[in-house]
Amino acid sequence: MKFRFALLALLLGICIAGAVALPSNGTLYVASYPTGATILINDTGYGTTDRFVSDVPAGVRNLTITKGGYQPYTTLVTVPAGGLKVLAPITLTRRSGPVPPTGTATLYVASYPPGATISIDGIVRGITDGFVYNVTAGVHDLALAKAGYQTKIITIDVPSQGIKVLAPISLTRTLPGEIENIQDAVNATPEGGTLVLDARSYYGNIVIQKSLTIIGAGSGLTIINGDTGIHPNEGGVINISKPFPHASYTPNVTLIGMTLTRGAANYGGGIFNGGGNLSLSGVSVTNCTAPSAGGIYNQYGTVVMDGSSVSGNTAKSGGGVENDEGTFIMNAGSSISGNTAGLGGGIANLQGTVIMNGSSFISNNTATYYGGGIYSYFYSTITLNGGSITGNTAENGTGGGIYIDSTSTINQAGGTVSGNHPDDISYEFGVTYLGAPAGTISINTQDWSYIVNLSGLAPGTEYWVAGEGLPDIFASGTADANGDLRLQGVLNPAPNLRGEYFPFYAGTGPTPPTAGLVTLDGKECSGGITSTDLFGTLTEDGAPLSGRKVEFYTYDPYTLDINYPSIGSDTTDSDGKFCKVFFGGHLGENVACEYDGTWDMNMEKATKCPICS
Helix, strand or coil: CCCHHHHHCCCCCCCCCCCCCCCCEEEEEECEECCCCEEEECCEEEEECCEEEEEEECEEEEEEEECCCECCEEEEEEECCCCEEECCCEECCECCCCCCCCCEEEEEECEECCCCEEEECCEEEEECCEEEEEEECEEEEEEEECCCECCEEEEEEECCCCEEECCCEECCECCCCCCCCHHHHHHHCCCCEEEECCCCEEECCEEECCCEEEECCCCCCCEEECCCCCCCCECCCEEECCCCCCCCCCCEEEEEEEEEECCECCECCCEEEECCEEEEEEEEEECCEEEECCCEEEECCEEEEECCEEECCEEEECCCEEEECCEEEECCCCEEECCEEEECCCEEEECCEEEECCCCEEECCEEEEECCCEEEECCCEEEECCCEEECCEECCCCCCCEEEECCCEEEECCCEEECCECCCEEEEEEEEECCEEEEEEEEECCCCEEEEEECCCCCCCEEEEEECCCCCEEEEEECCCCCCEEEEEECCCCCCCCCCCCCEEEECCCCCCCCCCEEEEEEEEECCCCEEEEEEEEEECCEECCCCEEEEEEECCCCCCEEEEEEEEEECCCCCEEEEEEECCCCCCEEEEEECCEEECCCEECCCCCCCC
16 A cells, blocks of 8 residues: 555544634744844844744734844744744854845835736745835845736845845736636646736645646735645645656646645645655645645655745644655755644654755654654655754654654754754664564663563563663563553663664563673763773673773764774773773763674763773
8 A cells, every 4th residue: 555654643633723813913932042142023122032922913024033143034924913923943153254245225126017926035025016125135036926927036136235226027928817716727727837826815625737836925825725625535735646647757846935724635634745846935834634644745756845834734644744755855944843643743754755954943843652853764764964853742752853763864964953852862673572573662862761662462471671782681571451561771781773783572481591692881981171081891791801902983872873983992901891091081972882793882971980090
């Protein structure tokens, strides 16, 4: 079955609030890194981050964040009337090297015919012919869109002050007249054509089987509502698919400046992308629901988000996004936030690739069980070139930020994973009993704590858990009346989970044999500002191993990648003890020790080294 991930979904109730009368003000929650930055909304001060900002006039507002030593950050935000909007945390950039252009200027933009929507960098700023105020200095993309005309995009260089009058821009007519039915307009538009939508609400469950660009007046202005009384199988608002029988054809679809909302389907409450290349610019996918992927279901295709958001969606798996053997890319200004699911509150990633670039955010998502931010499994890849995964929660499981199984990979070249509950990253491994799957072990590689969950055991029977390469058993307990067993603790010493396949297994009765088992147990203590000591013991079947070379390495606690070559080594003495002093202060990195393929990745901290002291 092509939607295999749905087999892991967990039943959840879904509620969508009805409409209410809205007052004229709203509330924002504004956070930044670092904190303590000044908040300006339409040049009015509202205190400093992190805080709730109340009584803000509803509508589109100019938000500026400033802090000494950092570059100012300016963006447009839509303040909900009578509601609360939690903005993704804003990461400020330190000032260094040449200072970029500062200040703002006024533009005068005219078009023929007039009445075109003006967007700058994907954000709606007004209507032609007219002035556009407070445009940040520097190079920007300016787009003019008008129903019945092709969208015109040009690059402009805005001065740091004064007024710049642009030459009038002529628009080329496409489809005449106003679009009432988007599906009819899609069907009538030629391959590679463009549709322009007005600033109004539309209703529909739209199927796209060709390369096409659809341009709205802006997020919150052009709204496509999928609540039509029809419950499609795929794509509650937008369904992008290959026309039968042209399986080799790949539709290239671009959506700009719109909100997709209140869609419901079996796969992809907001959008289903079945093998297409989908680009989202200034698009909001919100308040949609599906068993698999409340917001976007991407199967075998590519989705690129620029300045777009996926928020407030619900699902059993993939509250915001489910990425099924596809590629999902988040660029600067994109966010996945406030979504809820049983597994993968923000993203469920099945044999796919998720890439985060720039100031993108996965924040404040919730999973009932595992993967508050991302649930990634079955040979999946997560690449963090930038961005932030923060404030996500796994309520009754682990992997508040990221939950990843043993077949999958995290590549971290940049970005941060922090401030998630109950942990930031948790690795999952299978546990067998008598050669058959019996459950899982989840390991937090920042402190090497673990949680074992086993089921299908004999009630009232005591079981132990061990792992190849670990000394003896590391956990034991009695199965409850349902045959379930949950164990918690800390792996010490800890194996190299990114080495060869590392099986964990459970058993009853006598513990597993340990003949020929080598045990490496390392520790670390700081000698203050002048030195760091790495020390420990090396034994085989409890007897010391002397004259053996133990190597020391640093490693990344998120990706578990070992940094080669080693930073040093020491040879064990007659008691199997080793000690290496590194002068120049505390290493300040995660350190592991290794002997002949046996590792200890959890070199716990000690107050002093008993070997060299």
